[in-house]
Amino acid sequence: MMNKKNLEIYVHVPFCVRKCAYCDFLSFPGNRQMQREYTEKLIEEIQCQSAKVREYQVISVFIGGGTPSILNIEDMSAVFHALTNGFEILPDAEITMEVNPGTVTAESLSCYREAGVNRISMGLQSADDKELGYLGRIHTYDEFLKSYQRVRMAGFDNVNVDLISAIPGQTVESWKNTLKKVTMLKPEHISAYSLIVEEGTPYYDRYGEPVEVENHTVTQEKVHGLKSLPDLPDLPDEDAERDMYYLTRDFLKEQGYERYEISNYSKKGYECRHNIGYWTGTEYLGLGLGASSYLSGCRFHNTSVYKEYCSARLDREEVFQEVLRQEFERLTLEEKMEEYMFLGLRLTQGVSAQGFVSSFGHNIRSIYGPVLDAMEKDGLMEQNDGYYRLTSRGTDISNYVMSQFFV
Numbered sequence: 001m002m003n004k005k006n007l008e009i010y011v012h013v014p015f016c017v018r019k020c021a022y023c024d025f026l027s028f029p030g031n032r033q034m035q036r037e038y039t040e041k042l043i044e045e046i047q048c049q050s051a052k053v054r055e056y057q058v059i060s061v062f063i064g065g066g067t068p069s070i071l072n073i074e075d076m077s078a079v080f081h082a083l084t085n086g087f088e089i090l091p092d093a094e095i096t097m098e099v100n101p102g103t104v105t106a107e108s109l110s111c112y113r114e115a116g117v118n119r120i121s122m123g124l125q126s127a128d129d130k131e132l133g134y135l136g137r138i139h140t141y142d143e144f145l146k147s148y149q150r151v152r153m154a155g156f157d158n159v160n161v162d163l164i165s166a167i168p169g170q171t172v173e174s175w176k177n178t179l180k181k182v183t184m185l186k187p188e189h190i191s192a193y194s195l196i197v198e199e200g201t202p203y204y205d206r207y208g209e210p211v212e213v214e215n216h217t218v219t220q221e222k223v224h225g226l227k228s229l230p231d232l233p234d235l236p237d238e239d240a241e242r243d244m245y246y247l248t249r250d251f252l253k254e255q256g257y258e259r260y261e262i263s264n265y266s267k268k269g270y271e272c273r274h275n276i277g278y279w280t281g282t283e284y285l286g287l288g289l290g291a292s293s294y295l296s297g298c299r300f301h302n303t304s305v306y307k308e309y310c311s312a313r314l315d316r317e318e319v320f321q322e323v324l325r326q327e328f329e330r331l332t333l334e335e336k337m338e339e340y341m342f343l344g345l346r347l348t349q350g351v352s353a354q355g356f357v358s359s360f361g362h363n364i365r366s367i368y369g370p371v372l373d374a375m376e377k378d379g380l381m382e383q384n385d386g387y388y389r390l391t392s393r394g395t396d397i398s399n400y401v402m403s404q405f406f407v
C-alpha cells in the first residue's frame with residue numbers, strides 16, 4: 001500500500017464578539033444567523049475539499065479565527081463531525097482549538113474534548129486590565145482566569161496562552177508582571193509576539209502613517225464597534241521593546257520554558273506541532289473564509305469575501321476552483337528553497353542541512369554557501385550538528401538575515 005502524505009488542516013472561524021483595536025485578521029462580529037449560514041458552508045467545503053486529498057493523512061488540526069469558541073455547541077459539533085468523517089485524522093494528531101476568555105463554558109469545553117480536541121490556545125495578551133482596555137479586548141484578567149480554570153477543570157493538559165508585548169503605555173515592569181502572573185498558572189506553551197501596528201486598524205490611525213480613507217470614521221465604527229478609542233498612550237520605544245524581548249526570553253527560560261521559535265516558548269515536549277509543521281514545509285489545507293493552503297507545491301487561498309464564500313455552489317467544479325483556489329500559484333524550486341530557509345530559520349533548532357538535500361536534491365552549501373559564510377562571519381548565524389541557525393544577534397535582526405536567502 002502506498003504511504004500516505006502528511007497534511008495539516010487549518011479551519012477558520014471569522015466571528016468575534018467585537019473587533020480588537022489592533023486586529024487586522026479576517027474577523028468581524030456575526031449574529032446567530034450568520035454563524036449558522038457560515039457553519040453550513042464550512043461543512044459543505046469540508047466535504048468537497050476532503051474528496052480531493054484522499055492520498056493524505058492528517059497530523060494536526062488547528063481551529064482558529066476569529067474566535068471559534070463563539071460558535072454554539074451544535075454548530076461546532078457539526079464541524080468536528082464533518083472533519084472526522086471527511087479526513088483521515090491520525091489518532092495521535094494534535095487538535096488545537098482557539099478560545100477567547102468569556103466565550104467558553106464547561107459544556108462547550110466538554111464538547112471539544114469529546115470531539116478529540118487535545119490542545120487549547122487562549123488569547124490573553126496582557127494581565128493588566130488597563131492594557132487590555134487599550135487593546136480593545138472584551139475581557140479582564142479575572143475573566144481570563146475563570147476561563148483558564150474552566151479549561152483545566154475540563155481536563156485539558158496542553159494549553160497555550162497568547163501574549164502581546166509593546167502595548168501602548170506598557171513598561172518593562174508591567175510586561176514582567178504579565179509574564180509572572182501567566183507563568184504562575186503553568187500553561188504548557190506561551191506565544192509572545194510584539195505588537196505590530198497594521199494598516200486599516202484604529203491603531204494605525206493613532207500610531208501609523210496618516211492615510212486618507214473615504215468615510216473612515218464610519219468604517220472604523222462599523223468594523224471595530226468602537227465609537228471612539230480610549231485615550232491611547234504612546235507605544236514603548238524601540239529600546240523598551242527590545243528589553244521586553246530579552247526579558248521574555250530570559251524570564252521564561254528561568255521558569256522552564258524553552259524558546260523553540262522566535263516568539264514561541266514551551267515546556268519540553270509541548271512545542272506546537274501544527275506550527276512546527278508550517279515552519280518546516282509540511283503541506284496544509286485551509287478551510288473557511290480566506291484560509292490559505294499549500295498543497296503539492298502550490299499555494300492558493302479561499303475567497304475572503306463573506307458573501308461570495310457563503311453563496312458559492314461548491315459542488316460545481318468551476319465555482320470550486322474560482323472560490324477556493326484563488327491566486328493559485330505553483331512555486332518554483334527557487335521559491336521552495338527560499339521558503340524552506342526563511343521559515344526554518346525562525347526555529348531555534350534552525351534549518352537541517354540533511355533536510356535540505358532530501359527536499360531539493362541539492363547540498364545546502366551549493367545553493368547558499370556564500371550567504372551562509374557571510375552570515376557566519378558577521379556573527380548572525382552559526383552551524384553545528386548539521387543545522388544552520390540564527391545566533392542571538394541574528395535573531396535581533398532576523399528579517400534582515402532571512403531576506404539574504406532569496407536566490
Ligand code: SF4
Binds near residue numbers: 015018024066067123
Ligand atoms: S479576538 Fe480580537 S485579535 Fe483575536 S481575531 Fe478577534 S478581533 Fe482579532
